[in-house]
Amino acid sequence: MNSSTMEVGRKLVELCRQGKAMEAINTLYSPNIVSIEAHSMPNMPQRMQGIAAIRGKAEWWEKNHAVHKGEAEGPWPHGDRFIVHFKYDVTAKAGPMANQRMTLDEAALYTVKDGKIVQEEFFYYMG
Amino acid sequence: MNSSTMEVGRKLVELCRQGKAMEAINTLYSPNIVSIEAHSMPNMPQRMQGIAAIRGKAEWWEKNHAVHKGEAEGPWPHGDRFIVHFKYDVTAKAGPMANQRMTLDEAALYTVKDGKIVQEEFFYYMG
Numbered sequence: 001m002n003s004s005t006m007e008v009g010r011k012l013v014e015l016c017r018q019g020k021a022m023e024a025i026n027t028l029y030s031p032n033i034v035s036i037e038a039h040s041m042p043n044m045p046q047r048m049q050g051i052a053a054i055r056g057k058a059e060w061w062e063k064n065h066a067v068h069k070g071e072a073e074g075p076w077p078h079g080d081r082f083i084v085h086f087k088y089d090v091t092a093k094a095g096p097m098a099n100q101r102m103t104l105d106e107a108a109l110y111t112v113k114d115g116k117i118v119q120e121e122f123f124y125y126m127g
Numbered sequence: 128m129n130s131s132t133m134e135v136g137r138k139l140v141e142l143c144r145q146g147k148a149m150e151a152i153n154t155l156y157s158p159n160i161v162s163i164e165a166h167s168m169p170n171m172p173q174r175m176q177g178i179a180a181i182r183g184k185a186e187w188w189e190k191n192h193a194v195h196k197g198e199a200e201g202p203w204p205h206g207d208r209f210i211v212h213f214k215y216d217v218t219a220k221a222g223p224m225a226n227q228r229m230t231l232d233e234a235a236l237y238t239v240k241d242g243k244i245v246q247e248e249f250f251y252y253m254g
Contacts, residue, residue, distance in 0.1 A: 074234065076232070077250060077252055078248055081250070082250065085200070106203055122205065123203035123208070
């Protein structure tokens with residue numbers, strides 16, 4: 001295993017636990033980061049590329065959700081990839097789920113290259 | 128998402144929770160299953176292929192570990208893949224860890240094709 005995989009994973013989990021997603025993006029992500037959701041959403045493509053687009057996505061998320069509690073478990077590494085399990089207790093502030101409190105339970109698969117995260121893929125079920 | 132991904136994942140989690148790993152292999156795995164560990168082990172290659180080899184691996188596991196408690200969380204799906212989080216409280220019966228009680232905490236990434244699991248990859252850290 002590339003030792004930096006575990007190191008990057010630990011930093012990501014630590015920052016996410018502190019609610020510092022934007023700091024994680026700014027310090028751990030490659031300029032060419034690829035981000036892939038399990039599904040496309042209204043107004044959001046399933047696949048986005050580039051640090052500017054991913055910062056925009058994170059800003060949208062922070063603006064549109066009140067986070068009551070966030071948990072991150074892991075990282076579990078394998079070669080140049082690692083997995084993290086996220087659980088968020090949130091209330092949506094806008095959109096079709098506005099004012100609904102819900103639990104977001106998902107796993108994410110990250111790929112690391114030259115010490116930076118170059119891809120993130122989100123795994124979750126929408127019933 | 129291929130709807131069978133979630134269905135196969137749910138069956139796998141259910142059987143693992145019941146301690147029925149061999150039944151999961153026999154009913155959900157492709158004859159050409161590829162199984163990849165995060166690391167190679169003494170006497171076990173990192174990559175194994177074929178249902179016979181994977182049955183042998185599961186038999187070795189069952190023979191060499193006393194499982195006090197097993198938990199499976201998930202599945203979290205994305206396209207034709209899904210992730211499961213496993214946590215086992217075990218005591219090794221043989222080998223360098225004989226008589227040691229330990230927690231095995233890992234994530235697994237599965238790939239499904241034509242309703243069968245064709246690949247499993249295990250993510251974990253060995254300090």
